[in-house]
Amino acid sequence: MVTCKCTTFSSLLLLLFLLSAANLVPATSSDGAYSYLLSSKPVSHTTGEKQSHFRFYWHDIFTGPNPTSVRVAEAPGTKNSSTFFGAVVMIDDALTIGPDLNTKLVGRAQGLYAGAGLKKIEFLMAMNFVLTDGIYNGSTIAIIGHNEVLNEVREMSIVGGTGLFRLSRGYVQARTFANNDPVEYNVFINHY
Numbered sequence: 508m509v510t511c512k513c514t515t516f517s518s519l520l521l522l523l524f525l526l527s528a529a530n531l532v533p534a535t536s537s538d539g540a541y542s543y544l545l546s547s548k549p550v551s552h553t554t555g556e557k558q559s560h561f562r563f564y565w566h567d568i569f570t571g572p573n574p575t576s577v578r579v580a581e582a583p584g585t586k587n588s589s590t591f592f593g594a595v596v597m598i599d600d601a602l603t604i605g606p607d608l609n610t611k612l613v614g615r616a617q618g619l620y621a622g623a624g625l626k627k628i629e630f631l632m633a634m635n636f637v638l639t640d641g642i643y644n645g646s647t648i649a650i651i652g653h654n655e656v657l658n659e660v661r662e663m664s665i666v667g668g669t670g671l672f673r674l675s676r677g678y679v680q681a682r683t684f685a686n687n688d689p690v691e692y693n694v695f696i697n698h699y
């Protein structure tokens with residue numbers, strides 16, 4: 508079989524390519540052709556990435572005098588829909604460290620969720636966790652995902668972040684223990 512030789516040969520080519528790739532990146536705007544490219548340098552994937560696990564309680568208050576969750580739009584058929592299909596809800600929900608709303612506030616979940624399921628209660632969630640506590644103050648975590656709210660655990664993607672969470676990725680798991688309870692969000696985020 509020649510497979511082995513071919514593999515070795517292509518590995519060698521790949522290695523040569525990798526070794527020379529750094530040289531292929533144009534020197535920053537030295538020839539003026541790409542003046543909008545300010546730098547382009549190799550990224551080390553071996554340094555410093557860590558995974559943090561946070562637990563927040565997400566309070567979606569849509570009744571009472573001070574709702575933090577308001578329905579802003581719906582489709583003509585939404586009122587007839589048993590799954591809220593077509594409803595769009597804007598939120599600025601408190602994130603606290605305990606299930607009680609009076610525990611420490613560490614951020615807010617800002618964004619929206621929308622009824623996306625025709626047959627089941629499934630929401631599209633698109634929100635930023637905007638943190639305000641201590642070293643995390645000003646950093647945000649961007650979450651987009653599918654939330655089938657009657658499931659015990661709903662997993663959604665972390666698609667990025669800002670501040671301490673620049674270039675981050677990860678996932679969240681949401682759990683609701685009882686009606687009218689806040690939702691527990693366990694956040695698993697890889698960041699630097």
Ligand SMILES: *[C@@H]1O[C@H](CO)[C@@H](O)[C@H](O)[C@H]1NC(C)=O
Pocket residue numbers: 583584587
């Ligand atoms: C809602 O359902 C009722 C009863 O089935 C029906 O008469 C009505 O046309 C429906 N409305 C919409 C907007 O689909």
Ligand SMILES: *[C@@H]1O[C@H](CO)[C@@H](O)[C@H](O)[C@H]1NC(C)=O
Pocket residue numbers: 639640641644645
């Ligand atoms: C977070 O930072 C903002 C802006 O720097 C500041 O006004 C605010 O007091 C800080 N919040 C907390 C809880 O430290």
